[in-house]
Amino acid sequence: LHCAPHSHQRTTDCFSVxxxxxxxxxxxxxxxxxxxxxxxxxSSYLLALGTFTFVCSLITALFIQxxxxxxxxxxxxxxxxxxxxxxxxxxxLKGSLFQWTVYIESLGMVSxxxxxxLGMPQLIRNYKRRSTxxxxxxxxFLWLLxxxxxxxxxxxxxxxxxxxxxxxxxITIDILILLQVHFYGKGPPIPYAAPQxxx
Numbered sequence: 001l002h003c004a005p006h007s008h009q010r011t012t013d014c015f016s017v018x019x020x021x022x023x024x025x026x027x028x029x030x031x032x033x034x035x036x037x038x039x040x041x042x043s044s045y046l047l048a049l050g051t052f053t054f055v056c057s058l059i060t061a062l063f064i065q066x067x068x069x070x071x072x073x074x075x076x077x078x079x080x081x082x083x084x085x086x087x088x089x090x091x092x093l094k095g096s097l098f099q100w101t102v103y104i105e106s107l108g109m110v111s112x113x114x115x116x117x118l119g120m121p122q123l124i125r126n127y128k129r130r131s132t133x134x135x136x137x138x139x140x141f142l143w144l145l146x147x148x149x150x151x152x153x154x155x156x157x158x159x160x161x162x163x164x165x166x167x168x169x170x171i172t173i174d175i176l177i178l179l180q181v182h183f184y185g186k187g188p189p190i191p192y193a194a195p196q197x198x199x
Contacts, residue, residue: 056107063103109162116166119143119173126180137181144174 039045151167
């Protein structure tokens with residue numbers, strides 16, 4: 001957080017608000033929530049990515065450590081199906097296995113949703129500008145073709161529901177972008193408004 005007089009206010013690459021002292025505060029990385037994907041420096045991106053990776057790795061390591069404690073049970077000489085039965089029916093292990101399953105399923109769902117929403121920034125940008133100038137329509141058609149093929153594959157292979165649900169989300173975003181091409185065309189974009197100061 002840096003404070004500077006109004007004469008030094010930068011609106012092109014910084015998010016600005018008014019300090020209680022009357023000076024303009026410049027957040028070099030932008031507002032974390034409102035401009036999460038609009039970082040103006042590599043260090044902010046690396047910090048967010050590093051924090052996310054560290055937190056996920058720590059949680060995963062804790063769960064792995066919990067699962068390793070299950071090795072205190074002597075499973076030697078027991079076939080695989082009996083091992084699974086003991087792990088599932090043993091009261092002390094039920095909670096840990098359930099938490100591990102929920103965590104893994106949640107992590108997988110989040111990763112699928114992130115991958116499924118890759119076209120969302122383009123959709124939002126087109127909407128704000130009321131124009132699709134500079135966007136490759138062929139690229140979006142290739143997205144749509146690939147997403148349709150992927151969805152057919154998931155359904156044909158009876159993949160878990162979250163796979164084809166996220167694939168359908170991708171197809172929906174692709175179609176919405178193509179509709180924007182139809183309605184907005186290649187007209188001149190609406191210029192972005194200057195950042196609003198918060199009183």
